[in-house]
Amino acid sequence: MDGLETLVRESLTAHEERAPEADGLLGAVRGGVARRRRRRAGALCAALAVLVAVTGGVVAASGPGGSGRGGPGQVTFGQGGPEIDAPPGHDPPSLPPRRPPADPAPEVVRGVATGLSNGFAPHPPATVVWVETTLKAWYALEGETLDAQDGPAYVVELRLSALTDCTSCKGVNPYALTAQFAYAVIDINGDKGGNGGEFVASKTEYQLDRIGTVHFLGDDY
Amino acid sequence: MAGLTPEFEAFVTARGPALLRFAFMLTRDAGLAEDLVQEALIRAYGRWSQLVRLDSPEAYVRRIVVNQMLSWRRRRSTGEVPGSAPEHGTPDATDALAERDLVWRVIGGLPARQRAVLVLRYYEALTDREIADVLDCAEGTVRSLAARAFETLRRHPQLARSGERVTTGEN
Numbered sequence: 001m002d003g004l005e006t007l008v009r010e011s012l013t014a015h016e017e018r019a020p021e022a023d024g025l026l027g028a029v030r031g032g033v034a035r036r037r038r039r040r041a042g043a044l045c046a047a048l049a050v051l052v053a054v055t056g057g058v059v060a061a062s063g064p065g066g067s068g069r070g071g072p073g074q075v076t077f078g079q080g081g082p083e084i085d086a087p088p089g090h091d092p093p094s095l096p097p098r099r100p101p102a103d104p105a106p107e108v109v110r111g112v113a114t115g116l117s118n119g120f121a122p123h124p125p126a127t128v129v130w131v132e133t134t135l136k137a138w139y140a141l142e143g144e145t146l147d148a149q150d151g152p153a154y155v156v157e158l159r160l161s162a163l164t165d166c167t168s169c170k171g172v173n174p175y176a177l178t179a180q181f182a183y184a185v186i187d188i189n190g191d192k193g194g195n196g197g198e199f200v201a202s203k204t205e206y207q208l209d210r211i212g213t214v215h216f217l218g219d220d221y
Numbered sequence: 222m223a224g225l226t227p228e229f230e231a232f233v234t235a236r237g238p239a240l241l242r243f244a245f246m247l248t249r250d251a252g253l254a255e256d257l258v259q260e261a262l263i264r265a266y267g268r269w270s271q272l273v274r275l276d277s278p279e280a281y282v283r284r285i286v287v288n289q290m291l292s293w294r295r296r297r298s299t300g301e302v303p304g305s306a307p308e309h310g311t312p313d314a315t316d317a318l319a320e321r322d323l324v325w326r327v328i329g330g331l332p333a334r335q336r337a338v339l340v341l342r343y344y345e346a347l348t349d350r351e352i353a354d355v356l357d358c359a360e361g362t363v364r365s366l367a368a369r370a371f372e373t374l375r376r377h378p379q380l381a382r383s384g385e386r387v388t389t390g391e392n
Contacts (some may be wrong), residue, residue: 002370004375004380005343005371005373007320007321007324007380008324008328008343008374009337009344010321010324011320011321011322011324011325011328012246012325012328012340012343013344014318014321014345015246015321015326016242016245016246016253016344018244018245019242019244019245019246019251019254020241020251020252020254020255021238021239022237022240022241025233025237025255025259025262026225026230026233026234028232028255028259028270029225029259029262029263029266030225032241032259032260032263033225033263036263036267050364063320078357099243143264143265143267143268144267144268144382165307203288203313
């Protein structure tokens, strides 16, 4: 080690005493985790309101004997399209079986897309994508662990044009959610045949291509 | 208040001070260091069940800290200028304390990735391979960043003299 290297090491070590104390660190982390859980819980309430309002009608409409598929207007993206690699340095969650990419969107996905789109104001032009995945894969993408039983799920992503307020959230929560990305997670085998789910409003995007084939929804949702 | 797992609480209690010192070395800002470490630990808790199986969960948290620091630095310029320490009428470079302070200030003016390499190599004592993992780059890039950092240090008039004094006999 030459003289300057020694100086660098000594300089760094000599200044470590200026570093902040860790006295309040554990409490701050506890608080941060609690706030994160409250945000998720609050968002879930709002989402359930949206999902119940929207998907209840959709499920009834598709009913027994319904195709459960979208109309011909949907554009499904992926067949022969770009396959996006997961970014380096990240462990991809376990990939679920993939639905053939040419399949149109299920009714429940279109209904949730409508509900989400109507839930944000100002009502922006939005791009909606969705994937068929598993609850476990979604939680892994969020960096969390699924405590409940795993099962198939749809994740619907609304890409808003800018940071936007969730109007539906205001009716349920004492605070407004502002997001550029809104996600509805539909538990396909949930208690109400697809009505159960989770809602996440985020200022950053989740890489849905890591948990399934990303399908673009057309404008007829 | 959220209940953290006992293992995670033990980790924060044991390694929190070291993580704060590390973040402070990177940022030179006590408040920012606290923010970086808190956010990194909150993120780490989200996947603690996986991290706890790693040999060193701390390495993962350190990586989050570095990446956040680099990200935040991209969004705001500190206005620091490399080698901005005054050249005249300030601490005598022959004084060891003044010399360390001068090095500290010059390091503080380095680009964030160069500074991160110095902190990881000379404060955390990581190998270039380990530093490359943290910064998600090649080992050659780590060596290049370090070389450029030392080039800046050597160009500083007072440090050049100090380096000559300290490195007498070395090439």
